[in-house]
Amino acid sequence: MTLQLFLLTAAGLFAIGLYGALSQQSIVMLMMGLELMLNGVILAAAACWYFLAPGGTEGQVLIVVVVTAMAVEMAAGFAVATAIYRARQVDMTDGAADLKG
Amino acid sequence: MTVAFWVLAAAAVVFGFGVFRLNSMAQVTFSLLASFVAVAGLVLLLGLSYLGVVIVLMMVIEMVIMAVFMIMYMMNPAGLMPMAMYHNKPGAMAISVGTFVLLATGILLVDWPRRTGAPAPDLTFALGRSLMGEQMLTMMTLGITLFATIVASVVLATGRGRYDRLGDDLDAPRADDPLGGGVGR
Numbered sequence: 171m172t173l174q175l176f177l178l179t180a181a182g183l184f185a186i187g188l189y190g191a192l193s194q195q196s197i198v199m200l201m202m203g204l205e206l207m208l209n210g211v212i213l214a215a216a217a218c219w220y221f222l223a224p225g226g227t228e229g230q231v232l233i234v235v236v237v238t239a240m241a242v243e244m245a246a247g248f249a250v251a252t253a254i255y256r257a258r259q260v261d262m263t264d265g266a267a268d269l270k271g
Numbered sequence: 272m273t274v275a276f277w278v279l280a281a282a283a284v285v286f287g288f289g290v291f292r293l294n295s296m297a298q299v300t301f302s303l304l305a306s307f308v309a310v311a312g313l314v315l316l317l318g319l320s321y322l323g324v325v326i327v328l329m330m331v332i333e334m335v336i337m338a339v340f341m342i343m344y345m346m347n348p349a350g351l352m353p354m355a356m357y358h359n360k361p362g363a364m365a366i367s368v369g370t371f372v373l374l375a376t377g378i379l380l381v382d383w384p385r386r387t388g389a390p391a392p393d394l395t396f397a398l399g400r401s402l403m404g405e406q407m408l409t410m411m412t413l414g415i416t417l418f419a420t421i422v423a424s425v426v427l428a429t430g431r432g433r434y435d436r437l438g439d440d441l442d443a444p445r446a447d448d449p450l451g452g453g454v455g456r
Contacts, residue, residue, distance in 0.1 A: 185371035193363035195356040225388020227401035249424035
C-alpha cells in the first residue's frame with residue numbers, strides 16, 4: 171500500500187471515465203463517464219491526504235467538494251437532458267452539435 | 272491491508288471498465304455502483320470512516336435515481352440487443368490511454384514529499400471543525416452552489432410553468448392550457 175499504487179488506481183479510473191465521456195453517444199452514458207472520472211479524483215484526494223499531509227483536513231474537505239460536484243453534475247445534467255429532449259427529442263450527443271465550430 | 276487494497280483497487284477498475292462494456296442498462300448502473308463502493312472501501316481503508324460511509328450512501332441513492340433516468344432516455348434500456356453507441360472510438364481510446372500513460376509517468380517519476388503530521392484522533396470531528404471554521408468559505412460556496420442547482424434544474428426541467436400559462440405578469444383571465452378542464456375552467 172503506497173501512494174503510487176493508490177494514484178495509479180485513481181489514474182486508471184480517470185482514464186476509463188475519460189474514454190467513456192469521449193466515446194459514448196448517449197448523454198446518460200457520457201455522464202457516467204464523468205462520474206467515473208470524479209471517482210478517481212476522490213481516490214487521489216484521499217490517498218494524498220493519508221500519505222502526504224494527514225495532519226491537516228484539506229484532503230477531507232476536497233473529498234466533500236468532489237462529492238458535492240458529483241451531485242450537482244448529476245442534477246444539472248439530467249435537467250439539461252430533460253430540457254433538450256422535450257424541445258427536440260434529442261437523446262444522443264450527436265443530435266446536439268449546434269455549438270460545434 | 273495489502274490484500275484488501277489489491278482486491279478493492281482491482282474491483283474499482285474492473286467494474287469501472289464494465290460500465291462501458293456491459294450490455295444491459297441495469298448491469299451498467301450496478302457496475303458503476305460497485306466501482307463507487309470499491310473506492311469507498313479504499314477510502315475506509317485509509318481511515319476516513321465518515322467520508323467512506325457518506326460516499327456509499329450517496330452513490331447508492333444516486334445510482335438508483337440514475338437507473339430511472341437511464342430507462343427514460345436510453346434507446347435500448349432493456350439490453351436485449353448489444354449496445355453499440357460509440358463515436359470516434361479509436362480517438363477516444365488513444366486520448367484516454369495517452370492520459371493514463373502521462374499520469375502514470377508523473378506518478379512514478381515525481382519525488383513525492385515525505386509524510387508530515389499525524390492524523391487527528393477523531394477525523395470526523397476534525398473535518399466538522401474545519402468546515403465550520405477555516406473552511407467556512409468552502410462550505411458556504413457549496414451551499415450556494417447546491418441551492419443554485421436546485422433552482423436551475425427545476426427551471427430547466429419544467430415544461431410549462433405559470434408564466435406560460437398566465438402570461439408574463441401572471442394576470443391572464445384564463446390560463447392558456449393545451450387542454451381545457453381542471454378546477455373552475
